[in-house]
Amino acid sequence: xxxxxxxxxxxxxxxxxxxxxxxxxxxxxxxxxxxxxxxxxxxxxxxxxxxxxxxxxxxxxxxxxxxxxxxxxxxxxxxxxxxxxxxxxxxxxxxxxxxxxxxxxxxxxxxxxxxxxxxxxxxxxxxxxxxxxxxxxxxxxxxxxxxxxxxxxxxxxxxxxxxxxxxxxxxxxxxxxxxxxxxxxxxxxxxxxxxxxxxxxxxxxxxxxxxxxxxxxxxxxxxxxxxxxxxxxxxxxxxxxxxxxxxxxxxxxxxxxxxxxxxxxxxxxxxxxxxxxxxxxxxxxxxxxxxxxxxxxxxxxxxxxxxxxxxxxxxxxxxxxxxxxxxxxxxxxxxxxxxxxxxxxxxxxxxxxxxxxxxxxxxxxx
Ligand SMILES: C[S@@+](CC[C@H](N)C(=O)[O-])C[C@H]1O[C@@H](n2cnc3c(N)ncnc32)[C@H](O)[C@@H]1O
Numbered sequence: 001x002x003x004x005x006x007x008x009x010x011x012x013x014x015x016x017x018x019x020x021x022x023x024x025x026x027x028x029x030x031x032x033x034x035x036x037x038x039x040x041x042x043x044x045x046x047x048x049x050x051x052x053x054x055x056x057x058x059x060x061x062x063x064x065x066x067x068x069x070x071x072x073x074x075x076x077x078x079x080x081x082x083x084x085x086x087x088x089x090x091x092x093x094x095x096x097x098x099x100x101x102x103x104x105x106x107x108x109x110x111x112x113x114x115x116x117x118x119x120x121x122x123x124x125x126x127x128x129x130x131x132x133x134x135x136x137x138x139x140x141x142x143x144x145x146x147x148x149x150x151x152x153x154x155x156x157x158x159x160x161x162x163x164x165x166x167x168x169x170x171x172x173x174x175x176x177x178x179x180x181x182x183x184x185x186x187x188x189x190x191x192x193x194x195x196x197x198x199x200x201x202x203x204x205x206x207x208x209x210x211x212x213x214x215x216x217x218x219x220x221x222x223x224x225x226x227x228x229x230x231x232x233x234x235x236x237x238x239x240x241x242x243x244x245x246x247x248x249x250x251x252x253x254x255x256x257x258x259x260x261x262x263x264x265x266x267x268x269x270x271x272x273x274x275x276x277x278x279x280x281x282x283x284x285x286x287x288x289x290x291x292x293x294x295x296x297x298x299x300x301x302x303x304x305x306x307x308x309x310x311x312x313x314x315x316x317x318x319x320x321x322x323x324x325x326x327x328x329x330x331x332x333x334x335x336x337x338x339x340x341x342x343x344x345x346x347x348x349x350x351x352x353x354x355x356x357x358x359x360x361x362x363x364x365x366x
Contacts, residue, residue: 008063008070012044015074019043019092023076028093031100037126038096043073045153046119046146047089050079058083087116087142088231090180095120097226098178099127101201101210108132108175111193113164113202113233118146120180125155133157134171136164138234165235165364167193179203182230184280185361186211186342191219203230204361205276206269207335211342218343222352225336227269235364242294246285249292249300254311260321262303263291270334274327277338277349278359279320293317330358 020038023029029038049062050072061069072079078091099120102110110124115137124133130150137143140161147159158171164179165187172193179202186209190200194213199221201210208228211221265271266284275282284293291303293316301310301317308317327333330351339350341357348357 011070012042012074015070016042019074019076023093023096026093028076029096029100033106033127034096034100034123037099037123038092040126041119041122041153043089043092043119044070046117046122046149047073047079047081048149050081050089051083051085052080081117082142086231086234087137087139089117089119090230094226094228095123095180097224098180098201098208098228099123101208101224102176102178102199104128104176109173110134110176110178111168111172111174111190112136112178112180113167113190114180115143115146115159116180117142118150118159120178121146121157121159122150122153122155124178125150125157130155130157134160134168134174136160136162136168138163163235164233165189169193174198176201179233180230181233182228183233183364184276185347185364186219186340187364191217191342194219203228204340205280206273207277207338209340211340218341220339220341223273223335223338223340225334227273227335242283245294245298245300246287246292248312249294249302250287250290252300252302252309252311254300254302254309256307256309258306259303259308259317261324263293265320265324270332271324271327273335273338274333275320275323277361278323278326280362282316282320284320293320326358 024035029035049060051058052061063069076091076093078088080088109132112121112135115121115135121133121135135157143159143161162168167189173195174193175195175198177190177200182203196213196215199212206229208224211219213219263284281295282293293301295316297313299312299314299316301308310317333351337352339352341348347361349359350357
């Protein structure tokens, strides 16, 4: 090894030890077997560069940035790894929380949806052995890069380019499925490819659901007490009309009234979880100091000076306000007080201890 490479490896090893110690000290890693896996896999091999956006635009940070690159890679932060912001390396604490929620004993076969950099697949390979790990991503370039990085790190799990909505039947059945992109509904294929007693850990809205499959095919479980803002699952091509819809929301003529809640309700982590669960189609953003909400049905709202102005096909902000009012009336329940039950009838979210659902999830488009 050349001296610069040896010096990089030494510095990275020190930074990795420090990060793992912090994750343990902060209670994010509680299982010594996962501590060993995190200590064995160098994150910098999987994140040779990342993208950082600021007011000046987007810049690449890589090994030429020296300490800046390595210290970010060995920090508990998520790093955007493609210029088009379609992939990222998840924050290590969130990864640890999700991996530990799989409750693996060490002999399981696991399917990961969303290979991304390959770092999570490397951690699973370290823990279970690469032969037990299958990981798919919809993006061929990412899969090729992840394959080469995994090989450099000494792992050869089965990687494939596939739409994760379909799981990966060729290599199943699985004891566990873990997804690292945001969904609003659990694909039926994952349950079909899961053995009875198997577990699914998946971002759902702004939370992480952990459901276990029962003997008769249904599945149920609770949400983790951690917030999760993952990149959305790419399933169907998105119509590129968001920019247009925002302009309509900013300038359209609609019906105005005093608002009950402003857009700051989306800054409350637990309120946001409920809103994303019950109104997953709504996008809320601030443009030049004005908050706007849009929905794919063409409904829009603009909030300014104590007034909401709404137009289009529906009343998006009235619907958001009603959902938020329901959350307040339910006693502001946090994520972990929600339970997901998947049956032939549908996918229902309950508050723990209650017998009627608060919401039925909307199936994914075919
Ligand atoms: C947050 S990144 C995954 C991070 C990754 N687990 C890692 O360790 O770096 C989310 C990934 O999901 C992938 N993805 C999005 N839609 C997908 C789909 N329909 N099927 C499979 N992968 C998908 C994206 O290409 C992206 O790489």
